[in-house]
Every structure is written in structure tokens, then in C-alpha cells.
Amino acid sequence: MRLTIERMGYGADGIAHTDEGKTVFVAGGVVGDVVDAELTSDGPSFSRARATNIIEPSGMRVTPPCPFVGVCGGCPWGALDRETQLHAKEENLRSALQRIGHFTPEEINDLVQPIRYTKDAWGYRNKVELGVHSENGRLRLGMHGIDPDQIIKVDRCPLFESTASKAIKAVTGALSYLGNSRDLNLERVGIRASRRTKALEVALWTPTGGFPRAHVARVLDDAVKPTSVVRVLTKGDRAARRVEKNELLAGQGSWTERIGEETMRISAPSFFQVNTAAAELLIELVVDALKPGPDDVALDLYCGAGTFTLPLARRCSWVAAVESYGPAVRDLRRNIERAGLDNVDAIGGDAVREFPGDDADVLVVDPPRAGLAAEAIELIAGTSARDVAYVSCDPATLARDLAHFREDGTFKATAITPVDLFPQTYHCETVVHLSRA
Template structure:
């Protein structure tokens, strides 16, 4: 029954923001605002047939792993849902969540999981690691205000600093928010979101304003933002279409370089605002090292890179292989990849724009890397990968559930088997975790 209070001891962290407890009747309870080891008083907010959800009202006995975070918005803002949990406990929970998902969804036996899963890899930085943050607009007393999604996603939390953001740019967020709040008092900016990207390696700082197409006070916006934040690039990303299916129409340079630059893995990448790039540069380099270790590409081999984006894995593969076929469906990323190949003086890559299944390369492969979106691989993609003569595959995943499902499909298909599964903590203070899987031909 909702509304009643329960005394609960949190047993573990789930793949999500909540801690897991069990009621006296054995029903699972997902508890908001608690960490593993806490004993709490919690109010039931949902009572389903197989589980309940509850909200912590009082911490009766704090966990030994509970810490005081540097951010006062932990538990209010949705950006660092595990911010009250020690780093050691976070790493252990992420590794355990991967293991349990492989057993539950992938149907791997516990002894197989013990053999396959490697200790979690991570960077030294647990705060100040993000190279990108995004802000959402909301209207307060008739004026636009910017903030971050709260634990309640319908609410926007106004902030003027973020300890997760690159510590080399401590005033960037406050400066951008202040400038845009000032501009919104006299201009209708039509903001849909604002992205800020920073690099401690190149000193690049980009402000990207996402708006609908139409009129826009370009000169005023660029002048005020330049004076406030001193960015190296200010761009406007124009989008159109229905709200749930909006697409980028055009990227307009308002000031500076018009793109963002990062140094990574012995090379340089230049990215337009709509293109995806891992928010943790040092963590991304761990992914690259694991992929290269798994594939061990040779100078006479051909590589295939599916869902290649702007070239995070394509560039290092091209430096070591004879030829790379790289497939990407998102137009801005395809254009960025072509530019990045020119910047790095690499001419042994065939860039293929389109869906990974429909545009699967005609060339055969010796080694293959896939880095699909959260939805994972389509069954057809697994069949196509199996049809190649590749001897090794590296699968980079951002979702344990779809990864476990796909690994089960690979095993059932019979051509490839996982030989090493390595979790990587790219997102400290959150439940998210990347994983690199090395699959070898049977």
C-alpha cells in the first residue's frame, strides 16, 4: 500500500539510481535516496505485484560506504545519482551489476562469468572528468532559466557550477548561464538546450545553442557569450521536426572555430556540436587500449568499424591496419570522420554513410569492432559479423542488458565466443558503465 513507511536495510545498488532492499514478505523494494549499507525509513510510492518503490525519508543508520560529496545537489540533480557512495563501493557495484546481468539475461553460468569478467578499469579522476555538460531551459516568472534535469526528470535544477565538469574550467558554466539569462531578458532565443564542451588538453571551450530554425539575434548572442565565457567556439544547432523526432537541419558558426578539438590516443579529433564523443576523454583512451589489445591488428590486415561515429576507434585502427571500412549512419559524425582523417593524414579508410546492416561493408574483415547505441545489435548484424572471416571482434557496449542479450545470440549462433569481458568506469558518480568484450572465432 502506498503512503506507508517501512524500515529497510539497503543490500546493494541496482543498475539505476536506487538501492535494493527486501520487505518482510520478500518483495523487492527499490529505494530512492539510499546507498548500499544504509538502514532507512522509507515511504512506499509504488506497490506492484512483484516489486515496490520507496523514497527515503530518514537515514537511521548510515552505510560505512556513504560519503559527503562535493556537490550539494546530489539527490536533487539527476547527474550524479551515486554521488553519496564511495568510489570503491561504486566500482564494486558496477562490476557486480555486470556479472549478475550476464547470468540473468545472457544465461552464462556463474563459473563462466568468473572466468570471463576482468577487474573493472577506471581513471584516477572521480570528479571533474566530464568534457561536456548539457543544460535545459525552463521558464521562471516569465524569464528563461537554465539548469539540469532533477531526480524528478520533469523538474529542472538551477545550478551555476558542476563538480563533474572539467575542473580546468571552473567558471564556464556560471558564465554561460549568466550570459544566456541576461540575453533572455530582451530576446526570444528559443533555446531547446545548451551544450558546453571543454578540453584541458587543447584548451578548447565550445558553447552550442540548440534552437529551432528561424530568426535569431546572432551578433548579440555571440558578443555577450564571448565577453562572459571567452569560448573558442560558439555555434547554433538548428533542428526541425516533431519534438520526439527532431533532426539537425544546420550548424551555424556564430564565433570562433565552429567546432571543438580534443587530443586523444596519439591523434587529434575535431567534432561538430551534434556529434557524439565520450564525455570522459581519459576513459575513452582506456576503451581504445582494450579494443586494440583484443584485436591486435596487423599492418597487412583489413578492419571493419561499425557504428564508428567521428572515428574514436577508426583512427587508431587506420594507423595499424592496411585498410579500414568504417560505417556510420549519423550525417554530422560522417562529416567529422572525413575531416578527422584529413587532420591525421590517414588515407586508408573507406567511410560508408548509412545503417550498419544495410551498408555492411563488401570487403571481408580480419578484425572488427562494433560500438552500437544503447539498443545494441540487431540480429541481422550478428549474422553479418558471423559471415565475415574476422578472427577477432571487439564489442564496446554502454548497456549491460543489451550486451548480455547479444552475447547470448553470438554463443547461440556458434561462430564467435567471448574470451574476455572488461567493465570500464567512464562515468563515476553514476550507475552507468561501459564494457569491452573480446570475442574470438571458434
């Protein structure tokens, strides 16, 4: 088929239509390309295809600094210019609000604010994860491909923090050397780097069992001079793997980052936004939406290690912060103590089961990609909060939840602001300001 890519969908593929009007998701094409494509699947309502030849390249196509764009899974939009990426992310959010949230175009135009972004389109990631593959007794490490079974050997990643650009090659070389003489039983390897604190952590994910701790720590220290080397011990089936222990091999035992006014320590299993500068935009939008005052009580649900908890505690009389993931709860308590704050109740447990109560002035919620459970929306609606800041990483579940809030009638959206935390990808964060109706 010869197809013209009309727009970028919420995914790696461009979207085109056949002469008969059928939607085709095209891998390897960007908006504006005219391509020859071959079908990879043909369903009743849409098809999937792969671009085999670019007949007329789009004027929005650029030459990326990475040769693995389209092969590696880290930068699926890397061949698309930044301005077009930002426009596509806004449009994907608007589309989800209309299709799933049932907002009218007029409502969307009133609510959706211009997308916020930072200047770094490359070199913004403070973390990369390397996949591991063992074949014929030889250990291979690299980036995950678009094909999940593919491991792509790289010396550097243009998305990763530029001040630590040599770390990937050094770590993969050291671990490959070690893995060829003994079984490290590695599952994956995480590298975190901060240009602000100069911290560099290498995290080795392995099952429980024996491990050459001292030898691995010594070789990695020679190769990359990390500030921390840890081993994350896991247990259970791959589909339900859980963290048993975060074991110190060398250095500080955690990674340090400065974000906004705070310096936070994050353990390897804990979530932290991979784009520190853009995460500061999230904090700014949350604080602007809530306008917390010195007499206010705040609730922070799905709070992680405290990205929003700490700035709220600086501005409010009291913060109740809820997080279910054990390593993040420990990081949260440590960060509260390090910050010298005594007005935070750090609660470990599920946000619904451990809901702190209905006495609140402001509330922030940053749920996982699945969004909010119906029970959580009911509990939030039952609080006395005047304003809610909803931080979302998925436009579809956000649109669904906003529709539920509107049906409940307690809160209404007053501003919806996309934030480009992940340049070169289709992912986008969104901060919604909900005010009491």
C-alpha cells in the same frame, strides 16, 4: 517501512527487501543504509519507495562535493564511495550476464576481468548540458533534475572539467541576461571543454527561424571567451527532432580534443565520450583484443567521428568505417583528412544496409544503447574476421547479444572488461573480446 539497503541496482536506487521477501527499489538510499521509507508505488513483483530518514548511515556513504546529489540527475551515486561504486558496477554486469545472457557463474568468473578506471572520480566530464525553462517571461537555465521537469540552477558542476569550472555560471548568466530582453527560443545548451587543447565550445540548440546571432556571440565572448560558439538548428516534433544545420556564430565552429595519439574535431551534434581519459582505456582494450597487423583489413561499425577508426588505420592496411548519423559522418571524414590517412573508407549509412562486406581480419562494433540488431549479428558472424571487439554501454543488451553470438556458434567471448567511464553514476562501459570459435 524500515529497510536495509542490500546492494545497488542498475539505476539510481538501492535495493532492499521487505520482511516478506518482496523487492523494494529505494530512492535516496545507498548500500548499507538503514532507512525509513515510504512507498511511492506497489506492484505485484516489486515496489518503489523513497527514503524519508536515514536511521543508520552506511559506512560506504560519503559526503559528496555537490549539494545536489539526489536531486540533480547527473551524479545519482555521488554519496557512495568510489570502491563500492566500482564493485557495484562489476556486480551489475555479472548479474546481467547470468540473468539475460545465461552464462554460468563459473563462465562469468573466467570471463569478467577487473574493472578498469582512471584516477579522476570528479571533474572528468568534458561536456555538460543545460536544460532551459521559461517562466513569466524569464529564462532559467540549469542542470536536469531527477524529476525530468525540474531545472536546477547551479553555478558549477563538480563532474565538469575543473579547468572550465566557471564556464557554467558565466554561460547561464549571459544567456539569462539575453533571454530577458528577447526570445532566444532555446531548447538546450551544451558546453564542451578540454584540459588538453584548452578548447571551449558553447552550443545553442534552437528551432529554425530568426536569431540574434551577432549579439549572442558577442555577449558569450565577453562572458566566457569560448573558442567556438555554434547554433544547432533543429526541426520536427520533439519526439523526432532532427538536426537541420550546425551554424557557426563565432570561433572555430567545432570542438577539439586530443585522445590517444590523435587530435579530433567534433561538431556539437556529434557524439563523443564525455570522459576522455577513460575513453583511452577503451581504445587500449580494443587494440589489445584485436592485435591489428599491417596487413589486416578492419571493419569499424557505428564508428562515430572516428575514435576507434583512427588508431585502427594507423595499424592496419585498410579500414571500412560505417556511421549513420550525418554530422558524425562529416566529422569522421574531416578527422581522417586531418590525420593524413588515405586507407579509410568512410561510409555513411545504416550498419546493416551498408555493411562493408565479409572480407575482414578484425572488427570493432560500438552500437547505441539498444545493442545490435539480429541482422547485424548475422552479418558479423558471416565475416572472415578472427577477432571482434564489442564496446557496449548497456549490460542488458550486451548480455542479450552475447547469448545470440554463442547460439550462432561463430564467435565466443574470451574476455569481458568493464570500464568506469561515468563515476558517480550507475552507467558503465564494457569491452568484450570475441574470438572465432
